[in-house]
Amino acid sequence: MSDRSQLVDKYFRVDNLPHIWCPGCSHGIVTRALTKAIDELDLDPDKIVIVSGIGCSSRAAGYLNFNTLHTTHGRAIAYATGIKLANPELHVIVITGDGDASAIGGNHLIHACRRNIDLTVMIFNNNIYGMTGGQYSPTTPHTALGTTAPYGNIDRPFDLVRLVEGAGATYIARGTAYHTLQLTGYMKKAIAHKGLSVVEAISSCPTYYGRKNRIGDAVGMMQWMKDTFVEKRAYDRLDEEKRIGKVPFGEFVNIQAPEYTAVLAEITKRVEGRL
Amino acid sequence: MENKALLMQGNEACVRGALYAGMKFYSGYPITPSTEIAELSAEYLPTVGGTFIQMEDEIAGIAAAIGASIAGKKSMTATSGPGFTLKQENLGYAVMAEIPLVIVDVQRGGPSTGLPTQSAQGDVMQAKWGTHGDSAIIALSPNSVTETFYLTVRAFNLAEKYRTPVILLTDEVIGHAREKIFLPEAGEIETFDRLGPLEDRPYIPYGVEEGDIVPRFAPFGTGHRYNITGLFHNEQGFPSNSQENAQIMLQRIHDKLNGEDIIDFESLYCDDAEYVFLSYGSTSRSAIAAVNQLRKEGYKVGLFRPITIWPSPEKQIKELASRVGEICVAEMNLGQYFLEVQRLACGDTKVSHMGRANGDILVPEEFVARAKEYFNER
Ligand SMILES: Cc1ncc(C[n+]2csc(CCOP(=O)(O)OP(=O)(O)O)c2C)c(N)n1
């Protein structure tokens, strides 16, 4: 039996398949990488909570056979914060899109990073609003086309890695749907990390982003990922000129800092029974 | 908590009531005149092994509280004015996903930032209709510090029993008033915990047993892995586009709020009254004072006070309308519950309104003058 079908049988709600994603959408690849990471960590599925927002990416939650919570647009991290605080022994993993996480949910993202609460945030970044039909998102490149940017995007995009680094996340990595082996590795480390971890998973939306920007279909998008994303160490060795048009992937931050629920537990221990 | 007279603010009585009911989680964002509820929750909750967190905004405040409830903790959030507006989307989520939760709205003057430190009752319709779609809600309105305590306990009990958000709709006057209160001993009044899955059968997250109307609740992490969504969903909690399913689901969410024990009201001298004030929350205090004085003077006046604001006490208001000469709805707004009473009276009697929305509270003298006007003109 192939590795893939084993993961599907073990971690997907097969009764709820087929999924809603378009043929060639990378969200499935990223979701599979997540199940692979969970499998390799050998975690108790009863103790895993997946919280998602709204978007094509956020639909992944419903297909996974864990405790799954499909919330409102942008708010997944806030819901997840409540779950983690209520029961710190749970592994709480957020699945969110670039729009969900960094536009409508941007405030929750930065504040969760600042608190360093033990959540793992998986951002499925396809540089576009997929679910609503291809409008530009906070990660759509400057001048790229979207259905609400018919003459080219005027906005400048977020670099999500640098955004969450500035906000205080203690584990940060970027992977892609093309480099799945590495992506799975980052996800594993992120889930095991004590503190707020973020994995930006570069995904693709061939239906809207690919077509609109003439990058092509699923294969074209994969080729684009292969050509654009360079392993961080290799990227660092490139001279300035050769870096143009390239984006590094890899691990960017991996530090230890006091984690919110641990500090809270200490305070509670100190004051419990005082009233 | 000991059973002696205490001097307490309404907002503190709310927190004490919440703790009595078993609150273990509070998340919110500070705003006048509800802030004391956050401050006291921050102080008390860790002492009972509970958790307080100040979130980055009101949206996150309610979202985290819903999350904590899903993980099995009795949760509350409190707010006022613009904060109540920000909570509306996720309030609808809690209705749809059937998550127990208490939301306190200490009303202040609006629209917008309005009158931050002055009282109002302008959120009455927002409590009912503020979230989009055909939602269903319970809202309770206390008129004293003591009642704030008891209604907070009741809000938790109803939230747990019916798996629904419950709004405690107080106002600046009640929230900030200091009054004498006797707190009940532990165990003296009933507290209700949501029902868990039955052990002898497979758990169906949104399925209801024969004769029941509220699905049983399995907190996340207890071994029942299922899906929760704000989309219309089937019994397994998985999104469904079926119109038939949507109809059944929404109907059940509305029907469950027909529970006999949800409606609560106070009726003062209504039995033989000709002229009735209908008032709630802080405004009803002035109404009660006026009605007592008018009765002493021989006027056949009464007071009807909905304690459960939503769903409204339809049966009682209709019955009143069938036999009194006039119902005067007195509230601190430009005519909100008035519309509901008018709807229920349906032409059976005259329904008039007395109110304003400038922060100036309605005083007993105004009620007295208004009633006398009616009797003089008769
Ligand atoms: C409050 C609110 N605003 C807008 C929407 C409409 N909406 C649904 S998904 C979405 C964008 C999703 O984009 P992204 O998070 O990048 O995920 P993707 O679909 O690309 O995976 C929008 C704008 C909504 N559901 N709720």
Ligand code: SF4
């Ligand atoms: S619209 Fe784009 S993101 Fe959504 S499923 Fe289709 S390809 Fe994927």
